[in-house]
Amino acid sequence: MELRLEHVGHIYNPGTTYERRALDDVCMTIGNGEFIGLIGHTGSGKSTLVQHLNGLLLPSEGKIYADGEDISAEGYPLRKLRFRVGLVFQYPEYQLFESDVLKDISFGPKNQGLNPEEAIQRAREAMRSVGLDESYETRSPFELSGGQKRRAAIAGILAMNPEILVLDEPTAGMDPGGRTEILQLLKKLQEERGITILLVSHSMEDVADYTDRIIVMEEGKILWDEKPSKIFSRIKELEKISLAAPQVSYVMAALHESGWDVDPSVTTIDQAADEIEAQVRKRQAAAGHAAAQVE
Amino acid sequence: MDRDKIIEGSGLSYHYTIYDDEGKPAAEQAALDGVDLHVEKGQFIAILGHNGSGKSTLARHLNALLTPDEGTLYVNGYDTRDAQYLLKIRQSAGMVFQNPDNQIIGSVVEEDVGFGPENMGLPTKMIWERVEKALKAVGMWKRRGDSPARLSGGQKQRVAIAGVIAMRPRCIVLDEPTAMLDPGGRKEVLQTIRELNEKEKITIILITHYMEEVTSADQVFVMDHGKIVMSGSPRQIFSKVEELQSYRMDVPQATLLAWKLKQRGLNLPDGILSVEELVDALNQL
Numbered sequence: 262m263e264l265r266l267e268h269v270g271h272i273y274n275p276g277t278t279y280e281r282r283a284l285d286d287v288c289m290t291i292g293n294g295e296f297i298g299l300i301g302h303t304g305s306g307k308s309t310l311v312q313h314l315n316g317l318l319l320p321s322e323g324k325i326y327a328d329g330e331d332i333s334a335e336g337y338p339l340r341k342l343r344f345r346v347g348l349v350f351q352y353p354e355y356q357l358f359e360s361d362v363l364k365d366i367s368f369g370p371k372n373q374g375l376n377p378e379e380a381i382q383r384a385r386e387a388m389r390s391v392g393l394d395e396s397y398e399t400r401s402p403f404e405l406s407g408g409q410k411r412r413a414a415i416a417g418i419l420a421m422n423p424e425i426l427v428l429d430e431p432t433a434g435m436d437p438g439g440r441t442e443i444l445q446l447l448k449k450l451q452e453e454r455g456i457t458i459l460l461v462s463h464s465m466e467d468v469a470d471y472t473d474r475i476i477v478m479e480e481g482k483i484l485w486d487e488k489p490s491k492i493f494s495r496i497k498e499l500e501k502i503s504l505a506a507p508q509v510s511y512v513m514a515a516l517h518e519s520g521w522d523v524d525p526s527v528t529t530i531d532q533a534a535d536e537i538e539a540q541v542r543k544r545q546a547a548a549g550h551a552a553a554q555v556e
Numbered sequence: 557m558d559r560d561k562i563i564e565g566s567g568l569s570y571h572y573t574i575y576d577d578e579g580k581p582a583a584e585q586a587a588l589d590g591v592d593l594h595v596e597k598g599q600f601i602a603i604l605g606h607n608g609s610g611k612s613t614l615a616r617h618l619n620a621l622l623t624p625d626e627g628t629l630y631v632n633g634y635d636t637r638d639a640q641y642l643l644k645i646r647q648s649a650g651m652v653f654q655n656p657d658n659q660i661i662g663s664v665v666e667e668d669v670g671f672g673p674e675n676m677g678l679p680t681k682m683i684w685e686r687v688e689k690a691l692k693a694v695g696m697w698k699r700r701g702d703s704p705a706r707l708s709g710g711q712k713q714r715v716a717i718a719g720v721i722a723m724r725p726r727c728i729v730l731d732e733p734t735a736m737l738d739p740g741g742r743k744e745v746l747q748t749i750r751e752l753n754e755k756e757k758i759t760i761i762l763i764t765h766y767m768e769e770v771t772s773a774d775q776v777f778v779m780d781h782g783k784i785v786m787s788g789s790p791r792q793i794f795s796k797v798e799e800l801q802s803y804r805m806d807v808p809q810a811t812l813l814a815w816k817l818k819q820r821g822l823n824l825p826d827g828i829l830s831v832e833e834l835v836d837a838l839n840q841l
Contacts, residue, residue: 301738302708302738302740303708303710303737303738303741304708407607407608408607433736434607434654434732434735434736435607435765436605436606436607436609436804436805437606437765437767437804437806438606438804438805439606439607439804440765463736463737463738463739463742465739466809502740503708503710503738503739503740503741504739504740505739505740507809508768508808508809508810508813509809509813511810511831512809512813512831512834512835515835516835516838519835519839521838530809530816534813534816534817534820537813537817537822537838538817538820538822541838541841
């Protein structure tokens with residue numbers, strides 16, 4: 262599915278002394294199976310924006326179209342939109358509540374109106390895709406480890422078969438191993454099931470490693486909406502708005518500045534290793550050639 | 557007892573009890589298993605370890621929120637099992653947690669920071685002196701009259717740190733203080749921590765999942781299954797990339813890039829810790 266935001270603005274508590282503009286003239290289109298990163302400092306409007314994507318908040322200004330239909334229009338089935346666009350909040354494990362894992366995960370599909378067998382079926386599929394095997398079905402969600410709880414919470418959203426999956430800092434507070442597991446799960450969902458992923462993150466490394474497109478927010482506006490290589494070549498500008506680039510970008514920029522013929526827009530470790538190795542070999546070959554000539 | 561040591565833990569073990577449906581104890585789970593931890597005054601210590609490895613349980617022992625089932629722990633010379641020292645221990649070792657919103661209680665920044673010293677029963681004049689010094693130390697003096705709600709995540713966390721240092725602890729234990737912050741906020745908090753260590757000589761014990769935050773520590777401990785499984789300088793620790801990965805840990809990107817290049821036959825030193833070190837080493841090839 263395709264979500265199109267046209268000049269969306271959002272104002273909290275309009276007409277009161279607490280009035281505050283959180284979104285300002287936001288235009289973007291998401292969908293079609295992309296893996297998108299959403300970055301911005303605390304308070305830049307990311308969370309307000311993601312709550313618009315499944316109609317939890319409706320725009321104060323502008324329009325949002327889901328497959329061409331205005332979601333603010335009277336009679337628009339917002340309930341259905343919420344199943345099509347799954348939202349995983351921060352620390353989603355705090356929202357686990359059922360007595361066992363399978364019941365918890367099948368809660369969503371049951372709510373969607375599926376009969377109990379279908380709901381269980383969906384829950385089982387979702388458990389498999391997040392890597393929780395049958396032995397977890399009857400366990401209490403509260404017995405799981407931190408990483409397992411978070412995967413169970415994501416499975417609860419997946420069981421509703423969303424076409425777009427929005428996750429607000431799904432790896433906050435997780436160890437590096439757990440972070441990698443969650444991110445690879447998201448990548449797999451995107452590649453194998455064509456689900457569009459929108460990842461809100463404060464980890465520039467994660468966003469650089471996994472996304473095809475990055476949206477940068479600042480003061481409720483979209484500042485940039487470009488490929489990671491483009492975004493992370495603006496190191497100075499990112500730092501000004503309390504963001505950064507992955508360490509790799511700093512390495513490549515510094516090498517480029519000291520005269521290395523490497524691509525400064527490289528954002529992942531493997532690409533950087535390739536670039537640097539090729540340069541070193543070239544220099545060594547040239548040096549060897551020069552030495553041979555002297556001899 | 558060693559006067560230069562702020563933390564002296566020997567053979568620390570701690571078990572959590574798991575209860576069954578009827579509320580009867582069903583099983584015991586070791587969260588700490590024979591941990592020895594010795595920290596000298598003024599050191600900057602970092603503790604790494606995956607979720608559930610025992611880091612936070614250890615941190616909660618350092619200000620006697622928990623006391624060991626076995627072994628002994630002295631904080632600033634006080635035995636944590638002895639209840640009469642509880643206040644002394646909490647004044648010696650302050651704690652800063654992950655979520656700044658759960659730690660700030662005042663409606664104005666300076667009031668929040670004054671809460672601790674006020675609770676200690678200090679005279680008003682002394683409270684204000686401490687508040688001023690603490691807020692200046694974290695670079696938040698200018699925002700003293702603001703509501704904490706108006707601050708960014710990094711600023712709130714700095715106020716939480718000021719609230720701890722206003723109690724003049726010898727040691728601050730920070731349990732993932734940057735987990736919820738944006739990159740700018742992380743940088744602010746890290747810089748504040750480093751300055752407190754260097755200028756005020758406060759002992760720092762930092763628990764984190766961000767590898768690049770521990771590169772300036774004096775010593776790094778890695779925990780797994782309630783035990784300390786690796787310890788050493790950041791350079792020693794981060795030269796063991798594969799061993800770290802086996803404990804679900806990682807290394808800073810610059811370190812990983814250097815390690816990969818070394819594997820491809822480039823002549824780089826072990827345990828490169830920062831962007832600057834890597835760029836220098838490459839420029840010397």
